[in-house]
Amino acid sequence: MNIGDVARLSGIPAKTIRYYEDIGLVRPLRSGNGYRAFRESDLHKLAFLGRARALGFTIEDCRALLALYEDEARESAQVKRIAEDHLARIDEKIAQLRSMRETLAHLVHACAGDARPDCPILADLGHEER
Amino acid sequence: MNIGDVARLSGIPAKTIRYYEDIGLVRPLRSGNGYRAFRESDLHKLAFLGRARALGFTIEDCRALLALYEDEARESAQVKRIAEDHLARIDEKIAQLRSMRETLAHLVHACAGDARPDCPILADLGHEER
DNA sequence: TCTTGACCTTCCAGTGACTGGAACCAACAT
DNA sequence: ATGTTGGTTCCAGTCACTGGAAGGTCAAGA
Numbered sequence: 001m002n003i004g005d006v007a008r009l010s011g012i013p014a015k016t017i018r019y020y021e022d023i024g025l026v027r028p029l030r031s032g033n034g035y036r037a038f039r040e041s042d043l044h045k046l047a048f049l050g051r052a053r054a055l056g057f058t059i060e061d062c063r064a065l066l067a068l069y070e071d072e073a074r075e076s077a078q079v080k081r082i083a084e085d086h087l088a089r090i091d092e093k094i095a096q097l098r099s100m101r102e103t104l105a106h107l108v109h110a111c112a113g114d115a116r117p118d119c120p121i122l123a124d125l126g127h128e129e130r
Numbered sequence: 131m132n133i134g135d136v137a138r139l140s141g142i143p144a145k146t147i148r149y150y151e152d153i154g155l156v157r158p159l160r161s162g163n164g165y166r167a168f169r170e171s172d173l174h175k176l177a178f179l180g181r182a183r184a185l186g187f188t189i190e191d192c193r194a195l196l197a198l199y200e201d202e203a204r205e206s207a208q209v210k211r212i213a214e215d216h217l218a219r220i221d222e223k224i225a226q227l228r229s230m231r232e233t234l235a236h237l238v239h240a241c242a243g244d245a246r247p248d249c250p251i252l253a254d255l256g257h258e259e260r
Numbered sequence: 261t262c263t264t265g266a267c268c269t270t271c272c273a274g275t276g277a278c279t280g281g282a283a284c285c286a287a288c289a290t
Numbered sequence: 291a292t293g294t295t296g297g298t299t300c301c302a303g304t305c306a307c308t309g310g311a312a313g314g315t316c317a318a319g320a
Binding site for chain 2: 276277278279280285286288
């Protein structure tokens with residue numbers, strides 16, 4: 001399979017697949033013409049990567065997960081720890097965004113949004129006592 | 131005021147303040163010795179930027195907000211639109227993170243996290259029908 | 261046979277918003 | 291005189307791609 005085929009099948013852009021090869025996440029063979037020659041196993045790996053990335057795992061997490069995936073002697077505890085850490089990071093981010101969202105929503109609600117210059121959003125950012 | 135003073139007062143790292151000057155967000159004067167000389171107004175701007183960044187506005191949003199802040203003839207509608215767009219982006223991100231969180235939480239919950247190799251997290255990523 | 265177009269290759273640069281570090285100059289206390 | 295702390299510039303790295311240039315390969319049609 002050429003890169004275009006795996007790109008279509010895995011949903012990962014060809015450019016990204018080349019990048020994944022660059023950083024050693026996949027190691028496709030090469031045909032005589034210099035084209036990358038992907039095996040089924042490469043496609044499978046890329047699909048794995050696509051799903052892991054969709055869950056927000058970092059590339060380094062993906063590398064670790066892929067290694068565990070291929071390690072018969074893994075302990076599920078290793079996998080779980082990676083996932084739990086990631087879950088914690090996600091929760092942190094959500095909390096942060098929610099706090100931003102709340103403040104921002106209040107400000108937006110308080111702003112008339114008309115042709116006059118008075119604006120509680122700017123007043124807050126400028127920290128003038130309203 | 132030297133950069134260290136404004137850094138302390140605004141809570142923004144000196145490195146970041148230099149970066150903000152680089153991209154034209156602040157324009158401090160210069161003393162004879164080559165040191166940046168910050169006025170009260172520069173400090174005020176930096177504090178504004180710090181709060182806007184804390185709300186997650188992009189640097190370009192900050193630039194626009196700062197310009198509006200200093201524009202007597204602004205219309206609050208201009209400010210509100212920027213804030214509303216940003217709010218929408220935040221909501222999108224939260225939704226995305228929540229969806230990740232949900233999937234991930236299920237997988238983590240299903241994983242024994244012991245010494246055995248069987249792992250529903252990897253099974254899901256590998257897309258084997260469990 | 262020639263050409264067109266789709267596909268592939270490598271390499272370089274840019275994204276956003278900083279951050280780290282090297283190498284050096286200035287100010288001040290001891 | 292020396293040491294510490296602060297300032298300066300400039301270059302490179304982060305993360306995970308993404309865009310684009312310049313060129314090689316292949317199959318189909320005129």
